[in-house]
Each structure stands twice: as structure tokens, then as C-alpha cells.
Amino acid sequence: MIARAAAIAGIGATEFSKDSGRSELRLAVEAVRAALDDAGLQSSDVDGLVTFTMDDNAEIAVAREIGAGELTFLSRIGYGGGAACAVVQQAVLAVAAGIAETVVCYRALNERSGRRFGQATAAPGIDASWHYPMGLATPAAMVAMVARRYLHDFGATPDDFGRVAVASRRHAATNPAAWFYGRPITLDDHRASRWIAEPLRLLDCCQESDGAVALVVTSAERAADLRRRPALVCAAAQGSGADQFVMTSYYRDEVAALPEMGVVARQLWRQSGFTPADVRAAVLYDHFTPYVLLQLEELGFCGRGEARHVIEAGQLPINPHGGQLGEAYIHGMNGIAEAVRQVRGTAANQVSGDGPVLVTAGTGVPTSGLILAGDR
Numbered sequence: 001m002i003a004r005a006a007a008i009a010g011i012g013a014t015e016f017s018k019d020s021g022r023s024e025l026r027l028a029v030e031a032v033r034a035a036l037d038d039a040g041l042q043s044s045d046v047d048g049l050v051t052f053t054m055d056d057n058a059e060i061a062v063a064r065e066i067g068a069g070e071l072t073f074l075s076r077i078g079y080g081g082g083a084a085c086a087v088v089q090q091a092v093l094a095v096a097a098g099i100a101e102t103v104v105c106y107r108a109l110n111e112r113s114g115r116r117f118g119q120a121t122a123a124p125g126i127d128a129s130w131h132y133p134m135g136l137a138t139p140a141a142m143v144a145m146v147a148r149r150y151l152h153d154f155g156a157t158p159d160d161f162g163r164v165a166v167a168s169r170r171h172a173a174t175n176p177a178a179w180f181y182g183r184p185i186t187l188d189d190h191r192a193s194r195w196i197a198e199p200l201r202l203l204d205c206c207q208e209s210d211g212a213v214a215l216v217v218t219s220a221e222r223a224a225d226l227r228r229r230p231a232l233v234c235a236a237a238q239g240s241g242a243d244q245f246v247m248t249s250y251y252r253d254e255v256a257a258l259p260e261m262g263v264v265a266r267q268l269w270r271q272s273g274f275t276p277a278d279v280r281a282a283v284l285y286d287h288f289t290p291y292v293l294l295q296l297e298e299l300g301f302c303g304r305g306e307a308r309h310v311i312e313a314g315q316l317p318i319n320p321h322g323g324q325l326g327e328a329y330i331h332g333m334n335g336i337a338e339a340v341r342q343v344r345g346t347a348a349n350q351v352s353g354d355g356p357v358l359v360t361a362g363t364g365v366p367t368s369g370l371i372l373a374g375d376r
Contacts, residue, residue, distance in 0.1 A: 001271070002089075002092050002093060002096045002233070002236060002271070003233075003234055003235055003271045003272060003273075004220055004232050004233070004234055005092065005095065005096040005219065005220060005233075006091070006092040006095045006096060006217055006218065006219055006220055006223075006232075006233050007217070007218065007219070007220045007223035007224075007230035007231055007232045007233060007375070008088070008215050008216065008217055008223075008230065008231045008233065008336070008340050008372065009039040009041075009216050009217070009218050009222075009223040009226045009227075009228060009230050010035040010036060010037075010038040010039025010040075010041065010214075010215070010216035010226075010227075010228065011035055011038055011213070011214070011215055011216075011336075011337040011340050011341070012030075012031045012032065012033065012034025012035030012036070012037070012038055012213070012214045012215075013031050013034065013177075013211065013212065013213045013214070013330075013334065013337060014027050014030050014031055014034075014108075014211045014212045014213075015177075015211065016177065016178070016179050016209050016210070016211040016327065016328035016330070016334070017112075017179070017209070017210045017211065018112040018113065018179075018208070018209070018210060019112065019113040019210060020110055020113060020210035020211065021113075023110075024055075024056050024057055024108045024109060024110055024114070024212075025056075025057050025061060025062070025065065025108070027108040027109075027110070027210070027211060027212035028055075028057045028062050028065075028106050028107075028108035028212050028214070029062060029065045029066055030212065031106060031108060031212035031213055031214035032062060032066050032104055032106055032214040033066060034214065035104065035214040035215060035216045036066075036104070036216060038216070038227065038228060039216045039218075039223075039226050039227055039228060040226050040227030040228075041102060041216065041226065043066040043067040043068050044067070044068065044069050045101070045102045046063070046066065046068040046069075046071075046102050046103075046104055047068075047069075047070065047071055047072045047073065047100045047101055047102055047103070048071060048072060048073035048074070048075075048091065048094050048095075048099070048100030048101075048102065048103030048104070049062060049063060049068075049071060049073075049074055049075075049103065049104055049105075049106070050073075050074070050075045050076070050077070050087040050088075050090045050091050050094075050103060050104070050105045050106075051076055051077075051087060051105065051106050051107060052076065052077060052078070052080070052083040052084075052087065052107055052331065053076045053077065053078040053083070054078075054080060054083075054109075054331075055076075055106070055107055055108065055109070056108075056109075057106070057108055059071070059074045059076075060074075062106065071100075072099055072100050073094040073099045073100035073103060075087075075090045075094075077090060077368075078366075079246065079362060079365040079366045079367075080246075080331065080362060080365055081285055081287060081331045081332045081361055081362035081363075081365070082238075082361055082362025082363075082365040082366050082367040082368055083331070083332075083361065083362065083368065084107070084285075084331055084332030084333050084335070084336060084359075084361030084362065084368065085236065085237075085238075085332070085336065085359055085360065085361040085368035085369050085370045086236075086238045086361065086368035087105040087107075088105055088215060088217060088233065088236060088336065088370055089236035089237065089238060089368060089370075090103075090105075091103035091104075091105055091215075091217035092217060092233050092236050095217060095218060095219050096219075101218060101219070101222070102216065102217075102218050103216075103217045103218070104214055104215070104216055104217075105214065105215045105217065105333075106212065106213070106214040106215075106333075107212065107213055107214075107330060107331050107333045108211070108212035109209075109210070109211070109212070109330070109331065110210045111208050111209055111210060111329060112207075112208040112209055112210050113210050114210070116208050117139065117208070127245055127246065127248070130245070130248060131248045131250075136248065138197070139247060139287070139288070140196045140197045140200055140205055140288070141197040142247040142248050142364070143197075143200065143247065143287075143288045143290065143291065143364065144196075144197035144198060144199065144200050145248075145250060145255070146250075146255060146256055146290065146291075146294075146364070147161070147199050147200060147288070147290040148198070148199055149255045149256040150256035150290055150293070150294065151199060152256075153256050153305065154256075154304070154305030154308075155305070156293070156305070156308050158191075158199050158201070159187060159190075159191070160293065160308035160311065160312075161190075161199070161200070161204050161289040161290050161293075162187050162190035162191065162201075162203070162204070162289070163187065163308070163311050163312055164204075164286065164289040164292045164293070164311055164318075164325075165185065165190050165203045165204060165289050165325055166184075166185055166186065166187055166189075166190060167311065167314075167318065167319070168286060168318075168319050168322050168323045168325040168326040169183065169184050169185045169203075169322065169325065169326045170184050171319060171320050171321060171322045171323070171326060171349050172184075172321070172322025172323075172325075172326025172327050173322075173326075174348060174349055175320075175321050175322050175326075175327060175348040175349060176348060177321070177327065177348065178321065178322040178326050178327040178328070179207060179209065179326070179327065179328055180322060180326045180327075185203060189203065190203045190204075200288060200289075200290075203325075204288055204289040204290070205287075205288060205325075206286060206287040206288065206323075206324035206325050206329045207324060207325065207328060207329045208329060209328040209329045209330060211328055211330050211334075212330065213330045213333035213334050213336075213337050214333075215333070215336060215337065215340070217233075220232055220375070223375075224375060228344060229343070229344045229345075229374065229375065230374075230375055231339065231340040231343040231344065231357075231372040231373070231374070232343075232372065232373050232374065232375055233370060233371075233372060234271070234272040234273075234274065234356060234371045234372065234373050235267065235268040235269075235270075235271035235272035235274075235369075235370065235371040236271070236368075236369075236370050237263075237264045237267035237268050237271065237368060237369050237370075238264065238366065238367070238368045239260045239261070239262075239263030239264040239267065239366065239367055239368070240260050240263065240366035240367075241258075241259035241260040241262070241263060242259065244260060244366060246364070246365050246366075247364040247365060248364075249364070256294070257294065257297075257298070257304075258291065258294045258295060258298050258363055258364070258367075259298070260365075260366060260367050261294070261295055261298035261299065261360065261363065261367055261369075262298045264360070264367055264368060264369040265298055265299045265300060265369070267369075268358070268369050268370075268371050269300070271371075272356065272371045272373075274355075274356050274371060275300075276299060276300045276301045278355050278356060279301075279316070279355055279356055279357070279358050280317070280342070280351055280352075280353045280354070280355035280356060280357055281316075281317040281318070281320055281339075281342055281351040281357050281358075282296075282299075282301075282316055282317070282318050282319075282357075282358045282359075282360075283318075283319055283320075283321070283323075283335040283336070283338055283339050283342075283357065283358065283359045283360070284296070284318055284319060284323070284335075284358075284360050285324070285332050285335065285360045285361050285362055285363050285367075286319060286323040286324050286325050287324055287329070287363070288363075289325070291363040291364065292307075292311070292318065293307035293308060293311065294307070294363070295360055295363060296310055296311075296316075299358070299360075301316060317351045319335070319338075320338065320342065320347060320348075320349040320350075320351055321334070321335070321338040321341075321347065321348065321349065323335065332360075332361040332362065335359055335360075335361070336359050336361075336370065339357040339358075339359045339370070339372050340372065342357045342372075343357055343372050343373060343374050344374075354374060355373075356371050356372060356373040357371070357372050357373070358370070358371055359371075359372065
């Protein structure tokens with residue numbers, strides 16, 4: 001069992017911007033060094049590195065730049081944002097197996113000033129032939145298909161998506177690290193924002209950000225003696241559903257669903273021993289607002305088609321840092337850092353209580369999740 005065998009002992013990040021003015025390697029190194037300092041560890045302590053397959057910074061390049069010594073564990077996870085919690089899972093597995101003692105997970109990108117994910121690009125591979133010829137060449141267009149079906153199936157309205165954006169921006173407005181600090185929006189602002197791909201408007205779509213985040217994972221026993229209160233990894237899971245495509249799983253019996261998140265959810269609850277009722281706060285991957293609703297349903301917080309009522313009533317604190325809609329889009333890694341802060345009690349918008357914090361990563365793709373809690 002990996003439950004509670006390891007902990008996130010350090011977190012680090014650069015500022016979040018639209019033009020970092022420096023290379024992605026430099027961003028990665030800054031975040032890694034900050035995470036090690038946060039944990040009270042040295043570069044020479046690092047013996048493992050994990051990142052996304054999409055990250056342009058080679059592990060050995062990062063190791064050289066921070067002054068690490070010998071590495072005994074290196075790993076990369078695919079499927080875009082679905083990798084965020086999975087990189088932590090990889091680190092936990094390495095620590096629990098005794099393969100490495102101090103594993104750093106990192107993600108750095110100039111996603112606004114450099115390669116912008118929201119634009120159409122050539123997409124090699126057989127799967128692209130199912131949607132590119134029909135004009136579905138951007139993530140927003142791909143998600144719009146699912147969002148339209150969700151509205152049809154459950155009688156929801158675009159305002160239900162808008163309330164997700166309003167809540168995220170409200171949280172970001174009181175988070176000094178957020179790009180949209182001091183800039184909340186109203187539901188009318190959402191309604192007035194331009195169409196991107198109906199029924200998605202501009203304010204339904206996450207940001208394009210420059211920045212980096214790093215996390216230090218070590219054994220729970222060792223983390224207890226380090227500088228910061230550790231965030232125990234009570235559960236870590238990956239999942240892919242049947243007939244899985246990347247963002248375009250339109251050929252399932254139910255289009256407006258995220259069964260891969262259900263695969264993750266069942267593992268998280270089983271590993272941790274927690275239930276949705278125990279969760280203090282949820283940090284949900286919000287690259288597009290509709291998928292926040294679908295995740296709540298797949299994770300078991302409510303029944304199918306009922307998530308809009310959870311959002312409208314404010315029944316569960318979701319993305320208290322502002323999420324990718326309000327804080328920054330660092331491929332979900334900044335959400336994990338927020339969960340650690342919530343466990344430590346140091347978040348800008350701290351949620352009261354001592355229950356666990358749930359984190360998800362990536363939707364519409366093979367995905368992953370974590371449950372973090374304190375050491376007492």
C-alpha cells in the first residue's frame with residue numbers, strides 16, 4: 001500500500017505571468033530551488049525527478065542546473081494536464097519502493113509567450129483523423145461538444161457554467177499570487193464575454209500562463225522532521241476509461257460524462273478510507289468550466305446532472321486559490337501546491353477544518369488524482 005507512505009514536504013513556484021522573459025529551463029530551476037528551500041533540503045539531496053512528457057526541460061538538464069548529484073529515478077507522464085497528480089504518484093511509488101529518497105516533481109512552461117495550447121496546430125496520429133476534418137482542432141471546440149450534450153441531457157444552462165467562473169475569480173481576487181488578483185467578475189460579465197465555441201464563452205476557458213511549480217516528495221517519516229508540516233499522500237491514482245480518446249471521447253454510450261475520473265475516484269476513496277463527505281476542500285482541474293460539474297458527479301459528491309446545485313449553493317469549497325481560471329494555468333501543478341497550503345493552514349483563502357483535500361488533474365484525457373491530509 002502506498003497510502004500515507006510518503007508526503008509532499010516542499011512546494012515552490014515562480015510568479016505567474018503572461019511573459020516571463022526567461023527560458024522554461026530557468027523557470028523550472030527557480031521553482032525546484034524554491035521547493036527544496038521550502039522543505040529545508042539541499043540540491044544534493046535530490047535523487048529523483050519526475051515531470052510531464054510535454055515538458056521541454058530534460059531531467060538531467062534540471063539536475064545539472066540545480067547542482068544535484070546522482071539520480072536513481074527518472075520518469076515522465078503523458079496526456080497533458082492528466083499528468084499532474086500522476087507525477088506525484090510516480091514519486092510516491094519510488095519513495096515507497098526505496099528506489100529514491102527525495103523526488104522532485106516539476107512543470108515549467110511559457111504557455112502564453114511561447115507555444116499556446118489553445119491554438120489549432122497540426123495533430124499527427126490516427127486519433128486526430130476522427131475530429132480534425134470536422135473542424136474540432138482546439139481544446140475549446142472539443143469540450144464544447146461535451147458541454148452542449150450536458151446541457152441537453154440535464155437541463156442545465158450556460159449560467160451554470162458561468163457560476164463556476166464567477167466562484168473561481170472571486171477566490172483569485174483575494175489571492176495575491178493569482179493573475180486575476182483584485183479582479184472578480186459577475187455572472188453578467190460571463191454572459192457578456194465573447195463566444196469561443198458555443199456554448200463556451202471566453203470566461204469558461206482557463207488562462208494561458210507562463211510559470212513553473214515544483215513539489216518535493218519524500219517518505220512520511222522523513223518529512224515529519226523537515227522544515228514544513230508535511231502533506232501526507234493518503235491516496236494517489238491514475239485512470240483511463242473504456243473507448244478513451246484525448247479530449248474527444250464522443251463514441252461512448254454517454255457523451256456527457258468523464259468515466260476516467262470515476263476510475264480515479266474509486267481508487268482514491270478505497271486507498272484513503274475517506275468518502276466525499278469527509279473532504280474539506282476540492283481542487284478540481286478547471287481548464288473549462290463544464291468539466292468542474294462533470295467531475296463533481298464522477299467523484300461522488302452528487303448525482304448525475306446535479307452538480308450545478310452544489311455550485312450554486314456553495315456546498316463545497318472548490319479551488320480556493322482561483323484555479324486555472326483565476327490563478328494560473330500551470331497544467332494543474334499549482335492546484336497541488338494549493339492543496340498542500342490548505343493542509344498546512346497557510347493558504348491565502350484558508351478553508352477551516354481538518355479534513356482531507358482532494359486534487360484532480362486533467363479532464364477529457366487519461367487523468368489522475370490525489371488526497372492529501374495532515375499528519376495528525
